[in-house]
Amino acid sequence: MVDIASGSAAPARIPATGGASRDAAALHRAIFIGLAALLVVAPFALYPVFLMKVMCFALFAVAFNLLLGYGGLLSFGHAAYFGMASYAAAYAAKVWGFTPELAILLGTFVGGLLGLVFGALAIRRQGIYFSMITLALAQMAFFFCLQAPFTGGEDGIQGVPRGKLFGLIDLSDDRALYVFVAIVFLGALALVYRIIHSPFGQALKAIRDNEPRAISLGYRASQYKLAVFVLSASLAGLAGATKAFVFQLATLTDVHWSMSGEVVLMTLVGGMGTIFGPLVGALVTVTMQNYLAQFGAWVTIIQGVVFVVCVLLFRQGVVGLIAKFIRKPL
Amino acid sequence: MATLFGVPLQALSGQLLLGLINGSFYAILSLGLAVIFGLLNIINFAHGAQYMMGAFVAWMLLNYAGVGYWPALLIAPVFVGLSGVLLERVLIARLYKLDHLYGLLLTFGVALIVQGLFRNHFGASGLPYAIPAELSGGHRLPFMFLPTYRGWVVVASLAVCLATWLAIEKTKLGAYLRAATENPALVQAFGVNVPLLLTLTYGFGVALAGFAGVLAAPVLSVNPNMGADIIIVVFAVVVIGGMGSILGAIVTGFGLGVVEGLVKVFYPEGSATVIFVIMALVLLVKPAGLFGRTA
């Protein structure tokens, strides 16, 4: 059984029972509230569009981490679900005149559907093969987007109308959109938190840690894996579709393999198998991209260095380290 | 003129030959990956970057030191291989006790760094590298005009693949290697220096990538991104072949090159995706790959 989280991210495991768990739950609740409060004050200090971008990517990383950190499956092709959903939502809103919530739902559905097809293929192999298969399938999706006429090739789908939420609230105002994105983000985060702590999540962790044993206990491992794959792809789709509205565009960047690499980086930096790690990772990575923009190719080099340093020295990631220090799962 | 599905047979044989030429690159690259994977159990994501390095080292040798193509064909892979040895000693060796996926992540990071550095220094639009005088020109075969250099690519890569196969299957060192792949602890107990074996194997696999890079330099654009996309295709090749056998990697590489060549005639738009489609089909029918040992 190849299992990435069993190596060193172990301290970040969530204990199943006992006082420690109640403690941790209280801590998590506090963090959630703190996070919400932070989202309220942040736009006063930071640029709202930047914050929305961070939230979209954080959601993407959370979705990815659900698969890697809790399912033990390293997908190297998550850009496919993110990007295809982004195209679907952008197209629906621009050409079919869908309202934002419907377009985003459609995007999420497209991400999930694609996840079902790719996931069913990929879970036939394990470990490194699994990663390579997801990468290859995502590359296929990239070529599809490149050649299909509706995506607009290198121009992408531009000028996506932000529209009116439920036909009522005008999202063209950055502030309204900010609130909407924040709600989607916190909602999805809470959902993932629930999933991880549900019986389904526990079974998933059992399979991750020892697949043969879980199978002998009667769990249908491959069904669980496929389910978490589809969930993760749907959430990645949700992130991509939301991003299409924030920037009002969907382009090839979102389906390119380097995007798949970026989400791995975010999760690795923040701490895989932690709930809040991907958030920190997304913040760090997006900030790096934005503020190192004047240094040209150095962005790639620095990202590479961060990868290497994380793998060699900080396999738990930032949040994983903190969790280890305070001896509580985060 | 005889035709097949509306395509003249003559043209078809030309395309088959061209497919074989492209397959040469897939074969050498997947062979390198397979050798490394066999012993080290890591997927070397930096393989594409090392292939690119091979091409650039050849260019640098020519432009900075006046060393031509033929010496470069030997020197550049050695250089790239040495850089691999260094990489293995300094970084990769620290990961053997961990999950194999960390190796993938580490080498991915290394690939980003190497590509970024070359892009910073040489720009992104590429550099010229001329075909050596001895191999310029071509031969008019009954069915096509074959540039001499392309023919040389097939011959050279077949020779290298065959030599590698022989070295691993028929020599004593190869026997150690195969034994260490099966059971490193036992081989170590017999007094074989396994860490050294690991280092050399990685260096050799990487040198193969560098060799492919030198071969590609005169025919493809020598630019820092040249390895980034081909490596994904090679991953698919490796999944299709299954990394169980050295011979499997070679046969699959050449075979898929030919298949891709045929698709370029009948449905050019699909030539970028055909290998991925084949991969999906193989996974459905034979998840372990065509030459894989177990699922």
Add this chain to the structure above:
Amino acid sequence: MISKARLLAGAAMLGLAAQDAPAAAQVSGDTIKIGLITDMSGMYADADGSGGAEAVRMAIEDFGGEVAGNKIEFVVADHQNKADIGAARVREWIDRDGVDMVIAGPNSSVGLAVAKIAADKKKPFIAIGSTSSRLTNEECTPFTIHYAYDTVSLSKGTGAAVVADGGKSWFFLTADYVFGASIEKDTRAVIAAKGGTVAGSIKHPLGASDFSSFLLQAQGSGADVLALANAGADTINAIKAADEFGVGQSMKLVAMNMYLTDVHALGLQVAKGLYMTDGWYWDLNDETRAWGKKFFDRTNKMPTLLQVADYSAVRTYLEAVKATGADDGETIVARMKATPVNDVFVKDGVIRPDGRMVHDMYLMQVKTPEESKYPWDYYKLVKVIPGEDAATSKAESRCTLWTNATQ
């Protein structure tokens, strides 16, 4: 927990609403701020990139760093070929940093995204390296100026000139995405209009490293002209393979989109004889040579079309600021559209109501190594393509700004 979050988020909306006046209303003070967003690290970095930034600096220096009593400031950023990064950066520039004018290097997806933002914020936007003709066609805005070239100028200009030069029968090797398709479509129309024929075409996937198989098919078609409707590494790889397979002996090779730096990358031995359309060349006359040398001294490379256009665009903009003493988008763009451009880049260039700058283009042929006498001596001029022939006509235009205009 969710309900709590919702509540707090609601509070966020109120808080935001209470913020002061939107940042967009900020006056730029006594500085004129120019922002260049371009590819500094990717495949177009050599054609524009840091050289483009240097060209902008040269234009600012021409004005002594000051215009109409305002200090000129310059910011530059790498969009990494990602539309979202480019769009976010430009939004921030205009909203927070008080950038008065945005100029964009290559990559159409970034150009189109930035054009929308600039129009929303009523700032002049000068597109240099974006090839998409949508910028001044169905997606034209009152604030977009498309300065250097577009897919129409590449296809119409090249198509007409090569047919007139004797290339009657064409074969297309087209990159299978929007850019390739639109170049092929536009060129086909011109070829048909000029009495040429198209013998066939192949769509190849973007980034197809090996072109030999496609070239063999092209060679088999018996056409006189092989048109490469692709870009960057694809064009370079196709030309290398064409050289190897001796395609140039039986066919005229025409690159639909190439920069001087690409020829430099290929080397003359391989690129010789190639036809291409360019909007400028450093070795056209004494004026261009002088500027080229000046640029070379600073960057160690001869300027490309994009870099000289960066220079010229900034100059034209600053002239307009100087003449009007204003920095608001409407006044500046109106002034720019009313004044012909005359400088080292173009002679009598006109910015039309749809925002397209119309100027002559040049059909060039790449010299052989023997013909090349000094470094960067790469092109010989085959034909000057008049500006009107290289642009969308009013009848074809789908820009309502123009088609609805009275004149």
